[in-house]
Amino acid sequence: MGEEVKEQEVSMETVAMILGVILLALVPLAGRHMTHLVASALLLSLAATSFNLLFGYTGLLSFGHALFWGVGGYTVAVMMARFGFGYLESVAAALAMSAIMGAAIGFLCVRHTRIYFAILTLAFGQMFYGIAVKWDFLGGSDGIYGLPRPLNSLELYYYVVLASVLVSLYILRVITRSSLGLSFMAVRDNAFRAEFLGIGVRATRLKSFIISATFTGLAGALWVLLETAIGPESMFWTHSAEFVFVTLLGGPRVFLGPVVGGFIYAFLADVAMSVTEFWLFVIGAVLIGIVLFFPYGVLGYLLKRLRG
Amino acid sequence: MGEEMLRTENVRKHFGSVRAVDGVSIEVMKGEIVSLVGPNGAGKTTLLNLISGLLKPDSGKVYFLGEDVTGKRPSQLVRKGMARCFQISNVFENLTVLENLLAAVHSIEGRISPVRRYDEDDAVERAMAVLREFNLHERAHLTPKELSHGDRKLLDVAIAYALNPKMILLDEPTAAMSVGEKRTTVGVIKKLRDQLGVTVLLVEHDLDVVYEVSDRIIVMHQGTILAEGRPDEVREDPKVREVYLG
Numbered sequence: 001m002g003e004e005v006k007e008q009e010v011s012m013e014t015v016a017m018i019l020g021v022i023l024l025a026l027v028p029l030a031g032r033h034m035t036h037l038v039a040s041a042l043l044l045s046l047a048a049t050s051f052n053l054l055f056g057y058t059g060l061l062s063f064g065h066a067l068f069w070g071v072g073g074y075t076v077a078v079m080m081a082r083f084g085f086g087y088l089e090s091v092a093a094a095l096a097m098s099a100i101m102g103a104a105i106g107f108l109c110v111r112h113t114r115i116y117f118a119i120l121t122l123a124f125g126q127m128f129y130g131i132a133v134k135w136d137f138l139g140g141s142d143g144i145y146g147l148p149r150p151l152n153s154l155e156l157y158y159y160v161v162l163a164s165v166l167v168s169l170y171i172l173r174v175i176t177r178s179s180l181g182l183s184f185m186a187v188r189d190n191a192f193r194a195e196f197l198g199i200g201v202r203a204t205r206l207k208s209f210i211i212s213a214t215f216t217g218l219a220g221a222l223w224v225l226l227e228t229a230i231g232p233e234s235m236f237w238t239h240s241a242e243f244v245f246v247t248l249l250g251g252p253r254v255f256l257g258p259v260v261g262g263f264i265y266a267f268l269a270d271v272a273m274s275v276t277e278f279w280l281f282v283i284g285a286v287l288i289g290i291v292l293f294f295p296y297g298v299l300g301y302l303l304k305r306l307r308g
Numbered sequence: 309m310g311e312e313m314l315r316t317e318n319v320r321k322h323f324g325s326v327r328a329v330d331g332v333s334i335e336v337m338k339g340e341i342v343s344l345v346g347p348n349g350a351g352k353t354t355l356l357n358l359i360s361g362l363l364k365p366d367s368g369k370v371y372f373l374g375e376d377v378t379g380k381r382p383s384q385l386v387r388k389g390m391a392r393c394f395q396i397s398n399v400f401e402n403l404t405v406l407e408n409l410l411a412a413v414h415s416i417e418g419r420i421s422p423v424r425r426y427d428e429d430d431a432v433e434r435a436m437a438v439l440r441e442f443n444l445h446e447r448a449h450l451t452p453k454e455l456s457h458g459d460r461k462l463l464d465v466a467i468a469y470a471l472n473p474k475m476i477l478l479d480e481p482t483a484a485m486s487v488g489e490k491r492t493t494v495g496v497i498k499k500l501r502d503q504l505g506v507t508v509l510l511v512e513h514d515l516d517v518v519y520e521v522s523d524r525i526i527v528m529h530q531g532t533i534l535a536e537g538r539p540d541e542v543r544e545d546p547k548v549r550e551v552y553l554g
Contacts, residue, residue, distance in 0.1 A: 175422045179414035182403075182426040186411040189400040196360075197471065198386040198415045211422075 028155040045262030048246040050215035056252035058208040059188030064125025070235030072217030073224040077144035098217020106209030132232035143231030251297025260299040310337040319368030328354040330531035341508040346528035389474035397460040406448040409435035412470040442466040458489030475507040
């Protein structure tokens with residue numbers, strides 16, 4: 001009986017996924033604004049899911065993750081605008097750069113946990129924001145703009161984004177279900193005992209940090225090509241807070257929580273911005289509501305209700 | 309006498325002016341169950357922490373299977389075959405009982421990889437076999453929060469056993485247990501040695517448990533060894549009576 005229920009649940013999930021993908025594939029039919037909005041939501045979702053590998057799965061709250069979004073984004077912008085590379089090479093370089101930066105910054109940050117880890121990541125994020133604002137090579141406060149959009153078409157590029165995000169989410173899902181993913185969760189729950197299981201706690205945290213930084217960097221890289229521009233505000237701490245917000249909104253203990261959060265956030269911000277200049281107030285009110293009434297996030301709450 | 313499993317040589321650990329462990333030398337042979345007893349503050353848990361790598365001794369040496377392991381980290385000692393359980397059950401609260409075991413199985417077998425599913429069949433089989441040994445297999449899909457106090461302690465031991473240890477250090481396994489739970493634990497300690505071939509070093513307050521399971525008893529007092537011997541010898545030792553009964 002238990003098995004049957006489980007099978008039914010799995011097939012319901014599969015059906016929901018397939019419907020979701022079909023719906024996403026049809027988005028360009030709904031016009032340019034919607035296409036742009038959904039592409040942004042997809043990239044925000046990918047970044048938040050990557051952030052959540054570190055937060056929800058490994059127990060480390062990074063308050064500077066926009067740094068990696070910016071590293072990915074600026075790498076693409078510099079490669080294309082300053083050195084004339086194509087977008088494929090540029091995105092590949094962005095992936096490598098995000099992984100290297102993730103390794104270097106992660107190496108220093110994973111020595112600490114809790115508030116100290118959060119503050120360290122925040123400090124690194126703000127440091128690189130400062131560099132981006134001041135360094136002319138990166139365009140200073142104006143950033144780098146006027147990049148060519150791949151395939152010269154928003155609609156076609158949308159499919160590049162969709163495919164990249166789906167493949168990335170699949171890879172992240174495989175990781176969270178792997179023995180490495182289990183060791184992330186073991187470290188999250190009880191680092192002390194994990195050490196007595198022979199799990200190297202710092203090394204495990206660093207692995208999670210690097211994977212997380214790499215996929216956040218990919219999201220930033222693809223986003224630059226969507227916007228055809230990047231500015232230093234993409235690395236500002238409020239952008240890092242957006243990843244935290246989106247994850248809490250959807251639910252950090254469910255793999256697709258940040259994706260649901262990303263879509264709710266993107267659409268909510270879009271509507272709120274078109275209605276009122278006080279849209280941040282709306283966002284703030286929603287966050288307060290979520291934390292007070294849905295501590296497991298929207299998806300976390302729904303699944304809890306569904307499963308009784 | 310059998311082969312040596314563990315030996316400490318004059319280990320010392322002071323915290324400020326407190327001489328928690330003050331030059332202690334003990335030996336545990338393969339296949340033995342040895343108990344460390346003594347009043348509160350005698351230095352038993354500190355000695356266990358020095359042996360298991362949680363603390364580094366100020367001086368002295370720890371040998372495990374003949375190798376000098378002084379100052380090695382717990383994660384390194386686990387790989388050499390030394391596992392440990394804790395006074396307050398120390399498990400992974402948000403994972404299921406089965407996942408708690410799987411984390412141990414994957415780690416000790418060197419199977420941690422980003423592409424290997426953690427619930428692959430042979431790992432689950434290994435983990436379930438361990439759970440069956442401890443009679444926890446029917447609770448495999450519960451989280452530790454849903455277990456009774458006794459079962460949580462058992463889970464703690466099962467995790468340690470899943471690490472294929474040659475020796476397990478048990479820190480007060482029967483603390484806060486009911487009489488029935490204590491009987492189960494006594495059975496588990498005997499089973500670890502008799503059926504599963506694991507050497508046991510036990511810190512325990514309940515002397516009935518100690519007398520029942522131990523081959524040898526080491527009595528600590530104020531950071532040093534007061535007496536050592538077979539249960540009947542220790543029971544009759546006047547120094548021990550004095551410390552325990554005043």
